[in-house]
Amino acid sequence: MGKYVWEIIRHTFSPQFLVALFYSFAYYIHEHVAWRSTIHAERDARIHATASIRNAQNVYVGKNSHINHLCCVWAGENSKIILGNNLLMGPGVCIFSGNHSTIKGRPMTFQARQEESIVIGDDVWLGAHSVITAGTQIANGVIVAAGAVVTRSITQEGVIVAGIPAKIVRERLPAPEFNINEMDTVEKILAR
């Protein structure tokens, strides 16, 4: 125990403490504050405090849409990410509109990025830990299953896609005969 108390005291009065403090503060500003002034988000859009947004000037978030816990929405300097209305996201969703170039013989970190915009329609649900790659478009009403990787556009509305690469597994079911807005009591629902 004494060892750890001594460690705290010794490092609190060290130059490393100031360096760490500066970096933590700088990352906080970069990750949680700076993007807020440039993102194009409707007023009722909800963006979780742990979400990571890059090139926010190229990110558009529609009405009543939700960027959830630990999601990454990384637009490029020259590519947009456009999210529709009523979008649902599970935790850990990643949307990247850029890729590193991958030519052999030169470190990828020094190669130009390849960028292509992403467009996601209205009433889409992106399941937990799904990944949406550059240049894809997702039609209205699509469900992307948890863990799927969307590498090609999903052009058919109202389908469920799953897997890597994401493929259509089935269509969403039509509405049942009763209207959910007309259900007034839990007892009535259970009695059906």
Ligand SMILES: CC(C)(COP(=O)(O)OP(=O)(O)OC[C@H]1O[C@@H](n2cnc3c(N)ncnc32)[C@H](O)[C@@H]1OP(=O)(O)O)[C@@H](O)C(=O)NCCC(=O)NCCS
């Ligand atoms: C996509 C989802 C909604 C489908 O649920 P469902 O209607 O019960 O799915 P079904 O059982 O009709 O599945 C259809 C097929 O897709 C497959 N499938 C479903 N989810 C899958 C997934 N995440 N990855 C791979 N395959 C999946 C099923 O195994 C089934 O295949 P089969 O026909 O060969 O048996 C659900 O699986 C899912 O991923 N939900 C996301 C949960 C989440 O991320 N929540 C976060 C909180 S917002």
